[in-house]
């Protein structure tokens with residue numbers, strides 16, 4: 001069960017994408033999300049698709065993990081496609097069927113929107129597939145650092161994130177244990193009307209909360225005993241470093257963005 | 268006698284203004300490179316002593332001095348550098364996402380440089396024989412392994428006093444023995460003072476000195492051998508006596524004239540051999 005517990009779906013590896021600084025990845029994805037909405041013709045869509053697929057293949061993450069990551073959104077992608085197909089009334093009629101008429105504009109719009117979705121999901125899931133949660137936390141702490149001046153609790157936020165990440169598996173194991181213990185006392189989570197099942201969750205949640213609070217209290221004490229006194233004057237074991245490869249990727253991405261804007265303005 | 272490191276002077280403590288006194292006029296001393304075991308029934312105030320030593324709590328009366336420094340609001344940060352503490356539950360004191368992050372936590376708090384941290388991590392992890400688990404996440408470790416990491420994390424800041432508050436209580440007997448052996452080795456080689464709070468008799472026997480707590484009072488302070496001579500008195504305050512000590516007593520009752528008071532199997536065996544060779 002432990003394997004399914006890892007938050008996100010990090011797939012260990014040593015590819016270029018894995019080794020990039022998490023800040024590089026986050027920044028590029030952030031801008032990618034924007035420029036996807038700038039694409040407006042076949043050439044620009046192809047450019048972005050090629051970029052995303054190149055990233056995907058470079059990462060060497062097995063396709064099945066990527067498909068698994070897309071599973072929850074397949075429905076959304078197909079739904080928007082069909083919606084556009086039925087609703088849009090532009091271009092020429094390409095098919096008539098019973099009371100429906102399908103327009104060429106609808107088809108194109110449907111494909112474009114579905115492709116947009118697909119690219120967004122693909123690129124963002126590449127981030128979680130190739131970056132450990134702790135790296136993401138480090139990157140967020142570092143990137144939010146300027147907000148410190150406005151009294152934004154950056155360090156505390158990052159610490160909270162990393163402690164939550166550390167305790168998720170522990171709490172999952174505990175949930176499992178409590179649900180077994182309650183099941184052995186005859187609590188039934190799996191069958192019966194939904195109302196009964198919701199009621200059955202109560203004896204699961206109460207002990208879980210009680211223990212989580214106890215853990216929190218003990219952890220706070222242990223942290224204090226080990227000299228924790230906030231973010232001031234703290235050093236860090238893990239360090240983030242921009243390497244040559246990060247700069248290379250930034251330049252490459254800048255070229256893609258420039259090319260996209262160019263192609264777009266020519267259409 | 269070696270140097271005095273920890274001193275409790277007439278310490279009294281209670282959690283609430285109008286609550287009962289949890290510690291009453293407690294005084295004791297702990298010396299450099301000494302191993303002291305604190306025993307006592309549940310609620311006798313042992314954990315409270317540990318928390319007072321680390322500045323997690325402050326006494327209402329009396330004073331606590333560690334390495335010449337009085338424990339108070341101003342001195343806690345330097346006190347916590349001198350006093351390392353390992354708690355009972357291995358899960359609830361593991362802060363880092365991986366073993367090395369956890370060992371680094373205490374050092375990060377003190378602003379130790381990265382190179383130095385790497386060095387200390389390697390050293391302390393090999394001292395507790397966990398060097399192969401540097402990048403492992405906590406949920407992939409056993410309870411005993413987590414406690415080892417907790418010990419390494421505390422050792423990383425090179426404290427002068429190491430307190431184990433029932434740190435082995437959640438482990439099985441073999442895990443317990445392994446940890447105590449490791450800790451014993453570290454104590455001997457590094458000149459650390461060790462305070463173990465425990466219900467485990469074997470740990471008590473290993474100590475140089477035992478402090479017995481009863482209802483917030485210091486009941487006795489003596490060597491393990493002397494303490495376990497008072498079998499009946501120990502039982503009346505709800506404590507146990509090691510099996511070998513009981514066996515030796517029964518043997519004496521049965522007319523087997525052992526000449527010493529053995530505390531472990533080897534000593535008993537030795538005595539029996541001596542007896543055997545004499546008859």
Ligand SMILES: Nc1ncnc2c1ncn2[C@@H]1O[C@H](COP(=O)(O)OP(=O)(O)OP(=O)(O)O)[C@@H](O)[C@H]1O
Pocket residue numbers: 282283289307308309310311312313314315316
């Ligand atoms: N946070 C607290 N608030 C109020 N009272 C407390 C608190 N912690 C402990 N006590 C009380 O102080 C007394 C001593 O507690 P302490 O934890 O020191 O005992 P102990 O000797 O460590 O016991 P055990 O062997 O069970 O660990 C107990 O009567 C307990 O009820």
Ligand SMILES: [Mg+2]
Pocket residue numbers: 313314315432433
């Ligand atoms: Mg206790």
